[in-house]
Amino acid sequence: MVPCPCCKKHIPDSMDTRMTNPKVAVLSGKGGTGKTLLAVNLAEVAGRSLYLDCDVEEPNGHLFFRPAELETQAIQVKIPQIDADLCDGCKICVDFCKFNALAFAGSKWILFEEICHSCGGCTLVCPQHALSERDKTIGQVQNGISEQVCVYSGFLNPGEASGIPIIKKLLAETRTADTAVIIDCPPGSACIVMESIKDADYCLLVAEPTIFGAHNLQMVHELVTLFHKPCGVVLNKCQAGDNPSERYCVEHDLPIVGRIDFDPVLGRLNSDGKIAARVSGTYNQRFSVIWQTILEETQLETAINS
Amino acid sequence: MKVAMPVNGQSMQDEVCESFGRAPFFLFYDTESEVPNFVDNVAAKSRGGAGIQAAQSLVDAAADVLLTPRCGENAAEVLAAANVAVYKTEGRSIEANLEAFGNGSLPLLQETHPGFHGHQND
The missing domain is CATH 3.40.50.300 (P-loop containing nucleotide triphosphate hydrolases)
Known part of the structure; x- marks a missing residue:
């Protein structure tokens, strides 16, 4: 002390x-x-310790710990969806998206899901309120026990834009850790x-x-x-x-x-x-x-x- | 008919650009009036999704046809939605490609490549 x-x-x-x-x-x-x-x-x-594998694109710590009593939780983000009846093709959402995840061509609204960063901006700027949000699973958090170590691993599905939502979930575990x-x-x-x-x-x-x-x-x-x-x-x-x-x-x-x-x-x-x-x-x-x-x-x- | 082409410069003597999404300029060529119009590619400096943005700008400019050496699959999806036909250029000459297109000797672009998610200056 x-x-x-x-x-x-x-x-x-x-x-x-x-x-x-x-x-x-x-x-x-x-x-x-x-x-x-x-x-x-x-x-x-x-x-006694808490191990967090934040290398969500290729987590491998679990291969060493081989944790038991596994629990799995899906991690979701919000992505936009359109009500085509309300969309008037103004393209304000397309211009707004800094990641170029949206396009409007041939009277069709197109979302490139893997490019969307879930900022939610497009749903806010749509003057017709044609856009809303839906859940999309991007990966999972798995936790288990390996002797004295509590093991948490984040897994990002291949092709997803960002693992940050999974890391946030992992880090939330540290707030109550003793x-x-x-x-x-x-x-x-x-x-x-x-x-x-x-x-x-x-x-x-x-x-x-x-x-x-x-x-x-x-x-x-x-x-x-x-x-x-x-x-x-x-x-x-x-x-x-x-x-x-x-x-x-x-x-x-x-x-x-x-x-x-x-x-x-x-x-x-x-x-x-x-x-x-x-x-x-x-x-x-x-x-x-x-x-x-x-x-x-x-x-x-x-x-x-x- | 309005023909679009990714190009490296703003004259007919410049070359076709190897990249679609990150080409510095687009040539819009009106086959009736035979007047070329060079415009900046707004997507060239985007951090990601350049192909999508470039394709959107072509759709917005009401291009009927795109002549390009390569095209990403996301850009191709946007172009297809607006019925923009995509032909594969041969060699680097702008004029030779316009002529070949006029003769009907350019092939349709059959293969599109996956996107690079901003990791490569495509």
């Missing part, structure tokens, strides 16, 4: 929760750096990643030891800086010789909270869908050390920001 930095006496409940139960987002500028490896194994060593939360983010630094890190207390950036890896690290570092998120780096696949990502960390004063060596044993465990920290004592210890470092970092940040 750390005493409250301002009054030195008590710790407000909310703050205490934040210190011991941080929401940690795991992200990287490209795919394949080890986001899921880190996120899954950290959730495993965190004790455990540590690990958010496995999509790769890159686009809006879907911004949505995933919005509620995070701490961002963990996973980086490969290559020039390309360092460039991708820079992208996500700039993103989390923009969001004023405290962050640290795990250098993955470390080998002897120069590590451009490590150089980037040193040059930019970025804390390195862990290093994982390039290890065929770990690679094989991962390829077999095994959770290294669950089946290997060595790796359990290694990921526990990283998790402890992250906890210390988040407590430090809480103290600084109070």
Whole structure:
């Protein structure tokens, strides 16, 4: 227990929760750096925890956790539908749509569902009130239990414009969570990643030891800086010789909270869908050390920001 | 008859544009008066759905025919709804294609490609 930095006496409940139960987002500028490896194994060593797979275009954390007691919930968005009898072909809705999801040709109103971003604007601007909204399923959220980890995975149906409604649903789970939360983010630094890190207390950036890896690290570092998120780096696949990502960390004063060596044993465990920290004592210890470092970092940040 | 064509410049000596939705200009050619009219393609800079918007602009301009090297499936759906016939250009010359169309030697465009959802500057 750390005493409250301002009054030195008590710790407000909310703050205490934040210190011991941080929401940690795991992200990287490209795919394949080890986001899921880190996120899954950290959730495993965190004790009771909540793991959210926000990589909704290709969620794979569930392949490691194999959660039981599965529950599934369909996620829907609103898309427009037309009452052709009311439409007078003014095309105000077509001009309004910034995504070009609508067209009007040969006295026919056309909606391109996969381009529609569900903003609802067309139904508002229609002077004839010919447009209304209907539900469209874009994917699902699945949840289950894997030992001490509560596993939530988002699945976006192929071809859909945006997984953000699914991520919002996943993040809603964190509001009532009384455990540590690990958010496995999509790769890159686009809006879907911004949505995933919005509620995070701490961002963990996973980086490969290559020039390309360092460039991708820079992208996500700039993103989390923009969001004023405290962050640290795990250098993955470390080998002897120069590590451009490590150089980037040193040059930019970025804390390195862990290093994982390039290890065929770990690679094989991962390829077999095994959770290294669950089946290997060595790796359990290694990921526990990283998790402890992250906890210390988040407590430090809480103290600084109070 | 009003013939539309995606083009790279605003003269008859310029070339047919390889892209439909993101062509910088459209040529509208009236086969009766033989007068060319070059207009900016409003869809060229759109972030996504450029083909749909370009097709809508052709429909709005009352084009009867489109001559193009390629066309996306979404744009084709809009054009089909307005009965705009789509022919496949051959080579890059605007005038040669207009002439070939006049002779009836241009084939109908049979294949449309899937959209790129803004990920490729098509």
